[in-house]
Each structure stands twice: as C-alpha cells, then as structure tokens.
Amino acid sequence: MTMKILENNKQVRCSSCGCLYEFDNKDVNYEYRTEWGFLFNTTYKDYFVKCPVCEKKYYLREEFQYKI
Numbered sequence: 001m002t003m004k005i006l007e008n009n010k011q012v013r014c015s016s017c018g019c020l021y022e023f024d025n026k027d028v029n030y031e032y033r034t035e036w037g038f039l040f041n042t043t044y045k046d047y048f049v050k051c052p053v054c055e056k057k058y059y060l061r062e063e064f065q066y067k068i
Contacts, residue, residue: 012058014051023049028060041068 013020027049034043043065048057 012049012051014054014056014058016056017051017054019051019053021052032065033062042066043068 011022028047030047033046045063045065047060
C-alpha cells in the first residue's frame with residue numbers, strides 16, 4: 001500500500017456540524033462583496049472553503065479590489 005502525502009493542506013473544524021475536514025488550494029473558492037458607503041463603495045474579494053457535510057462557508061481571507 002502506498003501512502004500519498006498532501007503538501008500545504010490545512011484542517012478546519014466546522015462551527016455548525018463539528019465536522020473536521022482538510023482542504024488544499026484547489027478547494028478554495030471566492031466571491032465579491034461590496035460595502036456601500038456614503039461617499040464611495042468598496043469591493044473586496046473574499047476567499048472561502050465550504051464544509052463537505054453542511055455547506056457552511058469558512059472565510060480564509062479578503063483582498064481589497066477597488067473603490068467606486
């Protein structure tokens with residue numbers, strides 16, 4: 001039997017169902033979020049992974065995109 005070693009994988013415990021799961025870079029998704037302000041709007045790109053059991057999103061980081 002051969003064991004495969006995953007590099008740079010991370011573990012997350014879901015806060016909803018308690019499931020412990022691992023993910024790597026190909027499992028990371030993103031979506032855009034806009035915060036509406038009085039003088040300008042700011043858009044961020046949020047990176048997240050989903051729990052394989054209950055589909056709850058776990059946010060990893062955000063990146064500033066632009067102001068309108």
